Amino acid sequence: MGTAAGVGPTASRTTARTAPRRTAPTLRQVAAAAGVSRATASRVINGGHLVSDHAKQAVEAAIAELGFTPNPVARNLATRRTGSVALVVPEPNARLLSDPFFGSVINGLSLSLEAADLQxxxxxxxxxxxxxxxxxxxxxxxxxxxxxxxHHREDLLNARLVEAGLPCVFVGRPLDVEDSHCVDMDNVGGARLATEYLIEHGRRRIGTVAGPADMTAGVDRLLGWRQALEGAGLPTDAVVHGDFTAAGGAEATRRLLAEHPDLDAIFVASDLMASTALTEVAALGRRVPDDVAVFGFDDLGLATTTTPPLSTVIHPVEAMAVRAGQMLVEMLSGIEHAAEPVVFPARLALRDSA
Known part of the structure; x- marks a missing residue:
């Protein structure tokens, strides 16, 4: 039988003569081209520690000449680095998905880690x-x-991670770890500013829907509210604790107004709780701000969507998360940080609710 054109022994010999595909250069070839040992070449590739400038320059020149690309798996094993950083949230899924605070943390942290090529x-x-x-x-x-x-008072997570030697930075001041690396805002000062604003604008019976008593934000914001009232000689008895959720804010507001119907203002420790506090005040037939002024805390987007728009304390969560990520990257790079908190100052965003 005849052979089809272009197929057969002649074609096979032509294929055999085709130049073989070039293989990727190896670490051994880089070391040979640079005139150094494989160990020295490896140290240059993995950070340049304990290597002379002359050897480093030679290896870098060989890498450029050969087009060498380090194997990421091997490099991670050599450096004991994974290229990953955890954002740890000790909260239920529902809270993570419903509270804009966590979205702002994710946004800010991912920005700083992306710049450092970390996942x-x-x-x-x-x-x-x-x-x-x-x-x-x-x-x-x-x-x-x-x-x-x-962070929660009875949660031992923070202490266990620090004691294990894991490099950690906290967004918000932890209650259970002293001398920690943390980024926070002036929660006490922010609550005090908001309450002083209410006092300066004629409010004399100011209650609060406070945050959880086992969280630093709840503790600090309650303290700031109390400091402002005590400084003005006004009563500090109108307190009900919420849980930083919308439903918790509604329930706490109902209790607060039932126990203290004479209130003319409420400082609420989060905007999520304040959004439902507005609804509860209106359900009682009282006008905001004419009868009862409402002041929140966070300014993470929700405050501009409420009726009326919510006066609130600006909580720079995204900027705090960016700074926390930068601190952690610096720590992983060997830059020492004093265990002193980075604290963002408090500012007010004034709208129609107060």
Whole structure:
């Protein structure tokens, strides 16, 4: 039988003579081209520690000449780095998805880590078995460090991570770790400014829907409210604690107004709670701000959508998360930081509710 044109022994020989595909250069070839040992070449590729300037320049020139690209898996093993940083949130999923605070933290942290070519991994560390599982994951070399937010007094997560030697930066002041690296805002000062504003504008019976008593933000904002009232010689008895959720804010406001119907202003420790406080005040037939002024805390977008728009304390969460990420990147690069908090100042955003 005849052979089809272009197929057969002749074509096979032509294919055999085709130049073989060029293989990627190896670490051994880089070392040989630079005139150094493989160990020296490896140290240059993985950070340049304990290498002379002459050897470093020779290896870098060989890398450029050969077009060498380090194997990322091998490099991670050599440097004991994963290229990943955890954002740790010890809260239920529902809270993470409903509170704009966490979206702002994710936004800010991802920006700072992206600039450093690091991947952010979200770790939900709920109480119970999930807590222990998160600690095991975070302390067994799966991530290079962690940024932790939303701190509760009885939660031992923070202390366990710090004691394990994991590089950590906290968004917000933790209650259970002294001398920690943290980024916070002046929560006391912000609550005091808001309450003083209400006093300066003629309010004399000012209650508060406070945050949880086991969280630093709740504790500090309650303190600022109390300082302003005590400074003006006004009563500080009208307090009901909420849980930083919309439903919790509604329930706390109902209780507060039932127990103290004479209130002419309410300082609410978060905008999410304040949004439902506005609804509860209106449900009682009282006008905001004419009968009852309402002042919130956060200014993360929700405050401009309420009726009326909400006066609030500006909580620079995204900027705080950016700074926390930068601090952690610097720590991972060997830059020492004093264990002193970075504190953002408080400012007010004034709108129709007060």
């Amino acid at each position: 952010m991994i979200l770790v939900i560390a709920r109480p119970g078995p999930g807590h222990d599982r998160a600690v095991r994951y975070l302390t067994t070399g799966q991530v290079d460090g962690a940024v932790i937010t939303s």
